[in-house]
Each structure stands twice: as structure tokens, then as C-alpha cells.
Amino acid sequence: MVDITAAIVCFDGFDELDAIGPYEVLENGARAGGSVETRLMTLEPTDRVTASHGLRIEPDGVLEDPDSPDLDLLLVPGGGWADGGGVRTVVADGRLPDLVAQLYANGTTVASVCTGAMVLADAGLLEGRPATTHHDAVADLEAHADVVDARVVDDGDVLTAGGVTAGIDLALWLLEREFGADVAQRVAREMEHERRGEVVR
Template identity: 75%
Template sequence: MVDVTAEILLFDGFDELDAIGPYEVLENGAQAGASIETRLVTLEETDLVTASHDLRVEPQGTLGEPDLLLVPGGGWTAANEGVRAVVEDGVLPDVLDEQYAEGATVASVCTGAMILAEAGLLEGRPATTHQVAIDDLEESAANVVEERVVDDGDVLTAGGVTAGIDLALWLLEREFGAEIAEAVEEEMEHERRGEVFG
């Protein structure tokens, strides 16, 4: 039986590494003994999602009722693309708010934090994002913290792009212990930077 279900929510224009980095970390965690199942999902059924650098990804289904819902960033500084388009559309932020209200832990990588902010999940909470969106995040009433990973219990945020790998390693450590996280870190030849805030 799987203890934790994790879903990474894809949308057109997401940054590849924001999603695929954490996916690989969590999948490696499962192979190292963590009781976790990870899926790449979308809000609506689709054959392919096109990421910010034109990588085309086939999702593994649509959003279910995960224990952990992770949102990548990408496209915040471009009009009508990626996170900017998602925030302006408003549907995904509403879904995040509903998932959170139903008990899901919600996490973001990079400018995905702006989707959490639009959902009202970061108000008065410590949070971080990619440097290009720091000022916007401050304006959203989040308490901006300059760390790669910020853990506020049921809401976590990570800085730009590669910080998603650190976030996923921290989630493995938090949920399944340091031994599993360290095994994955060693396998992936990745050295975490900085301390987790929270």
C-alpha cells in the first residue's frame, strides 16, 4: 500500500526541470524504499503538454486526490504564457485552493509560487520563488524568505528551477527519513544547497 500519493500538475509553458527534476527525485525515492507514488497530471485529459523549452510531455492522467500536489513554474515574465496565463485564467489557482482545503499538502517550484499566491495560500506565510518574481511575491502578501526551500507545513515553496530538486529531496527526508533522501542524493550526484527554512 502506498502511504503518499504525489501529483505534479503540468500546464502548457511549464518549465521542464521544475517538474521533471522533482519527479525523478520522488521516483528514485520510491526505488530506494519510500512508500510514494508520483504521477505527472493535467487538469483536463490531453495527449501532450508543451513545456517552456518545447519539450512535449505525455501526462499520466488527470488530477486526482493526491496527498502532495506540486506545481512547477515557467513563463511568469512572458505575456499569455505559462504561469502568467494560468494565473490570469484563474482555474488552476481555484483548483489548488480546493485541493488544499481538502487536505492536500501543496508545493511549488520557481514561479509556481505565483499560482499559490493567486490561490490565496501564501498570504502571511513564509515563501520563496525565482528571483524574477520576488517583488511580485512580496506584493501578494507573502513573507518572502531568501532560501532555496521554505517549508511551512502544508505549504512548501522552492526558488528557481534547480531548487525543485532540493525541495523533492527535502520532502523525501521529511516524510520517509534522511537515509532515503541521502541515498537518492548520492545516486543523482546532487548536493543540496543551503538550509530548509521552516
């Protein structure tokens, strides 16, 4: 039985580590005793998604697929904000922010890594809330959120993480929050990752 069903949404130009770092943490969490299933999902059917550094992945399914199970957690990676691709493209397109808002309204906890916070901002989820992002996007995020200088910000049903590697700390915090410190510690040890910074709550 899976207690938490998580999806990491992937789109052309997403930053590899923003998505794959948390994916590996959550998958290791499942092996360490956490009841979580994690999948890489897209907005529309596709055989392949190309990330910002050229990594190509084969997604597990489509977020809008009516046959998809209810999601407990949706994680939005960043990538491309500074150079006009990736996140800027999906924000301009509008479909991903709209879907994020819809999933949130249906009870899904939403998290972001790096400039994925700009998707959450466009979805209207960060108004009046503490949040963080990559340092390159802080000025842009300040128009939508109470920006906090932190590696991970947990505001209950909305979580944000700073740039790139902070996604690993975000995912470890999610394991700790949902399954206990022992699971998170076992995963951090397995991955030889030294957790950094206090979680702002």
C-alpha cells in the same frame, strides 16, 4: 501500499526542470524505500503538454477526474512568468489556482517550484506565510507573502522552492521529511546532487 500519492501538475509553458527534476527525485525515492507514487497530471484531458523549452510530455491523467485517488501532495512548477506565458496564463485563466485552493482545503499539501509560487499566491495560500520563488518574481510575490531568501521554505502544509534547480532540493527535503534522511541521502547520491542551503521552517 503507497503512503504518499503525489501529483505534479503540467500545463503548456511549464518549465521542464521545475517538474521533471522533482519527478525523478520522487521516483528514485520510491526505489530507495520511500512509499510514494508520483504522476504527471493536467487540468483537462490531453494527449500532450508542451513545456517552455519545447519538451513534450504525455500526462498520466487529469486532476479533476473524480476517479483520481486522493492526493497527499500537489506540486506546481513555474515557467513563463517573465515572458507572459506558462504560469501567467494559468493564473489569468483562474482554474488552476481555484483547484489548488480546493485541494488544499481538502487536506492536500501543496508545494511550488520557481514561479509556481504565483499560482499558490493567487489561490490565497501564501498570505502572511513565508515563501520563496525565482528571483524574477520576488517583487510580485512580496504582495502576497513574507518573502524569504531561501532555497526551500517549509511552512508545514505549504512548501515553496526558489528557481528551477531548487525543485530538486525541495523534493529531496520532502523525501527526508516523510521517509527519513537515509532515503534522501541515497537518492542525492544516486543522482550525484549536492544539496544546497538550509531548509527554512
